[in-house]
Amino acid sequence: MEEVIKRLNAEYGFGLSADEIKLVATQAEEVRRMLQPLHEIDLAGIMPWTRVDRRVKP
Amino acid sequence: MTGNELETMTIANCSPRIMKREVSPVEVTRLFLERIDRINPTLNAYMTLTADQALADAKRAEDEIAHGRYRGPLHGIPVSIKDNLATRGVRTTAGSKILADWVPDFDATVVFKLREAGAIVLGKTNMHEWASGGTTINPFYGTTRNPWDLERITGGSSGGSAAAVAASMCLGSIGTDNMGSVRNPASMCGVVGLKPTYGRVSRFGDVPGTGGDSTDHIGIFTKTVEDCGLVLQAVAGHDLKDPLSADEPVPEYSASIGQSVRGLTVGIIRDYFDKLAKREVREAFARAVGVLESLGMKAEEVTIPHMDLVAATQNCTTWVERVSAHVRYLRSRPRDYSPGFLYRQIAILTIPAETYVTAQKVRRIICEEFDRALERVQVIVAPTTEIPAAKIEECNRGEVEVDGEKISLRGPRGNLGIQCTLPFNLTGLPALSVCCGFSSSGLPIGLQVVGGAFQENMVFRVAHAYETAARWHERAPRLS
Numbered sequence: 193m194e195e196v197i198k199r200l201n202a203e204y205g206f207g208l209s210a211d212e213i214k215l216v217a218t219q220a221e222e223v224r225r226m227l228q229p230l231h232e233i234d235l236a237g238i239m240p241w242t243r244v245d246r247r248v249k250p
Numbered sequence: 251m252t253g254n255e256l257e258t259m260t261i262a263n264c265s266p267r268i269m270k271r272e273v274s275p276v277e278v279t280r281l282f283l284e285r286i287d288r289i290n291p292t293l294n295a296y297m298t299l300t301a302d303q304a305l306a307d308a309k310r311a312e313d314e315i316a317h318g319r320y321r322g323p324l325h326g327i328p329v330s331i332k333d334n335l336a337t338r339g340v341r342t343t344a345g346s347k348i349l350a351d352w353v354p355d356f357d358a359t360v361v362f363k364l365r366e367a368g369a370i371v372l373g374k375t376n377m378h379e380w381a382s383g384g385t386t387i388n389p390f391y392g393t394t395r396n397p398w399d400l401e402r403i404t405g406g407s408s409g410g411s412a413a414a415v416a417a418s419m420c421l422g423s424i425g426t427d428n429m430g431s432v433r434n435p436a437s438m439c440g441v442v443g444l445k446p447t448y449g450r451v452s453r454f455g456d457v458p459g460t461g462g463d464s465t466d467h468i469g470i471f472t473k474t475v476e477d478c479g480l481v482l483q484a485v486a487g488h489d490l491k492d493p494l495s496a497d498e499p500v501p502e503y504s505a506s507i508g509q510s511v512r513g514l515t516v517g518i519i520r521d522y523f524d525k526l527a528k529r530e531v532r533e534a535f536a537r538a539v540g541v542l543e544s545l546g547m548k549a550e551e552v553t554i555p556h557m558d559l560v561a562a563t564q565n566c567t568t569w570v571e572r573v574s575a576h577v578r579y580l581r582s583r584p585r586d587y588s589p590g591f592l593y594r595q596i597a598i599l600t601i602p603a604e605t606y607v608t609a610q611k612v613r614r615i616i617c618e619e620f621d622r623a624l625e626r627v628q629v630i631v632a633p634t635t636e637i638p639a640a641k642i643e644e645c646n647r648g649e650v651e652v653d654g655e656k657i658s659l660r661g662p663r664g665n666l667g668i669q670c671t672l673p674f675n676l677t678g679l680p681a682l683s684v685c686c687g688f689s690s691s692g693l694p695i696g697l698q699v700v701g702g703a704f705q706e707n708m709v710f711r712v713a714h715a716y717e718t719a720a721r722w723h724e725r726a727p728r729l730s
Contacts, residue, residue, distance in 0.1 A: 193600070200596055200599055204581050204596075205581065206580070206584045206596065207585070212593070216593045216597055219594065219597035220596075223569075223598065223600065224601075226562055226565060226663070227565070227566050227601065227605055229559055230559065230562050230566065230608045230609055231605070231608060233556075235611045235615075238611040238614055240607050240610030240611045240613075240614065241614040241617060242610060
């Protein structure tokens, strides 16, 4: 993940120090772990919720 | 009228007196401004006061009423606005350094509608930086303190609004709720906080980057459920300036106030909320369900099979939608964010597009499950927050002690304090927090009442019945 953060740092010009890159990489890894369960269920045939209009039942 | 009356004043008991010209909007506004002068230096609920404009607006209201042009229950009523809602000619910071000097030349639709209803805007309230946290510890504008215990947080992100209502520094306030930012501080400050159905209130003028496009809502703080209905009546409705606002008729909300709840069914999602809520919150919640049953409601357990994916789905959706609004400033002014906010946004930039779309598929499943559950019950109830307000010092350390156990503020599902509220941002369903008791330390605890889409009337009906039976709203914090 550190390489990804280094790439973003260069692209956006955040000016992160080496310590900051490590810290952000740790957070990014936490985010990845937190969202991992979304990829572990069967979503075949399910359409994404792309329009929020609560008048219409999904 | 004296300043002492402000603590028991509500919109519902003040507006008839204004209408009959027993009290004048100028007199009421002046009393609130005096109270703000006295109390705000301690609480830091307001970050910008608009006293001169408020007095001028109050004078106009007084003249209109004197000439028989009474506009309705909000005419002459003092309110406040969270600082991420655009106010014409008044600084709107979103709690950020980046927008510290931004003075919009327009009003957010919700502010415009309040002014049209004759409400008097006293000022702008403090908030978490970019509305992205639940403490209202703001590195640029200071910490807002809880009126019930000055060493504790108000919750957030609309902490200033909740504190202002709880401390009787206004009669109503407008906030925003992206993961619980109205209901969480309402619960921690012991006031009523409503997140209406998605689309019920226009989001035009809500500062981009302070919430997810599909998860953020305009919300309302008041002292009572009845007052909340009066404010929603004024601000609800379709708005051409917000393409996601709903073209759905606005019912008469006061019609639900005082209606019996006998024979209605209340749903309880046991597993999810029982695991989250700590002891004193669980106990207060159980007692609240008992009160509802004593009023003739039937309690029934409901199941949401994919409840465990709610947090991941909501977090992914909100984070990705919000960060997209920050790209410009992330490139041009990254160091004008607090380090914590900046690091978080960079971490969020690593989320793949595929994960966002996957989250929207899971969201559909979860919304369907909630809609099915709400075909069997009229409302769902849940605790509003897992714990009562934490100490400011604990939040600065990142760890709170509850029931003898140390808990990190950032858990594996996301931040502590919002896990009970975020399901209803994801689903867009209306949810209201009403006080359901106090902890052994004297801190308020909130009960969340959730209804079907656009069923705010049902939410008001149940919440008002509970409030009237339990009478927690009659307590006020002691502020010298």
